[in-house]
Amino acid sequence: MFDxxxxxxxxxxxxxxxxxLDLAGxxxxxxxxxxxxxxxxxxxFDVNFSLPEEMGDTVTAKIEIEAGLTNLAAExxxxxxxxxxxxxxxxxxxxxxxxxxxxxxxxxxIQNILFDIWGESRIIRQTIITRPSLSLTTNVITVxxxxxxxxxxxxxxxxxxxxxxMTIKKLQxxxxxxxxx
Numbered sequence: 078m079f080d081x082x083x084x085x086x087x088x089x090x091x092x093x094x095x096x097x098l099d100l101a102g103x104x105x106x107x108x109x110x111x112x113x114x115x116x117x118x119x120x121x122f123d124v125n126f127s128l129p130e131e132m133g134d135t136v137t138a139k140i141e142i143e144a145g146l147t148n149l150a151a152e153x154x155x156x157x158x159x160x161x162x163x164x165x166x167x168x169x170x171x172x173x174x175x176x177x178x179x180x181x182x183x184x185x186x187i188q189n190i191l192f193d194i195w196g197e198s199r200i201i202r203q204t205i206i207t208r209p210s211l212s213l214t215t216n217v218i219t220v221x222x223x224x225x226x227x228x229x230x231x232x233x234x235x236x237x238x239x240x241x242x243m244t245i246k247k248l249q250x251x252x253x254x255x256x257x258x
Contacts, residue, residue: 083152083228084144084167088122091140094235095124104242105129107137118146128242133249137174138241142167148225166225171241173218175252179205183255187218190251194244195220218248 081089088111098104108125123141127134144167151164178184184203191201200221207214226233 082144082149083165084120084122084142084148086228087142087167087226087231087234090231090234091122091124091142091238094238095126095140098238098242099126102129105134108139118149120144128245128249133253135175135252136245136248138245139172139174140238140241141170141172142226143170144168164225166227169222169226169237171220171237173220173241173244173248175216175248177214178216178252178255179214184216186251187216187248190247191218191220191244194240194247198223 092109095104095106099106104126105128106124106126108123110121110123112121114120121141121143123139125137125139127137147164148166178187184205188201188203192199195201200219200223202219202221204217204219205214206217
């Protein structure tokens with residue numbers, strides 16, 4: 078038996094919170110990945126989810142946590158890592174996906190929606206991916222945090238998931254508004 082790392086504990090909290098919501102019918106989990114990269118000694122975990130179809134399922138969200146070798150070493154051997162540079166914890170990245178928006182003014186409105194929800198101190202990027210062979214355009218909105226999240230903030234994941242669901246709802250509402258005009 079091994080002692081779970083911060084990454085393991087955070088993964089369990091995220092997974093539990095999301096699957097509880099899925100079982101309650103509030104979200105639908107569509108994908109899950111738990112990856113160990115042996116070449117780089119890193120781990121990542123992500124889950125994709127959306128609202129149930131009857132609530133509008135045009136926006137998909139993804140929460141991802143990642144911990145590298147430095148993060149693991151800082152946790153397991155703190156005496157070897159400088160006290161001024163605590164690297165124990167995980168990087169957290171949130172993504173939201175929707176199809177079909179390419180107009181600059183609509184993308185700016187989406188950016189403003191995200192800033193209103195997540196604050197302007199977050200790194201928020203929009204990337205347009207076009208697949209001409211499928212006549213498909215996808216907007217990927219990324220929300221990044223400029224710091225490591227440690228086990229001390231583990232309870233914040235449940236609140237973060239609630240805010241992600243609110244983000245999905247506001248984005249879907251805006252996309253529905255665009256469709257009707």
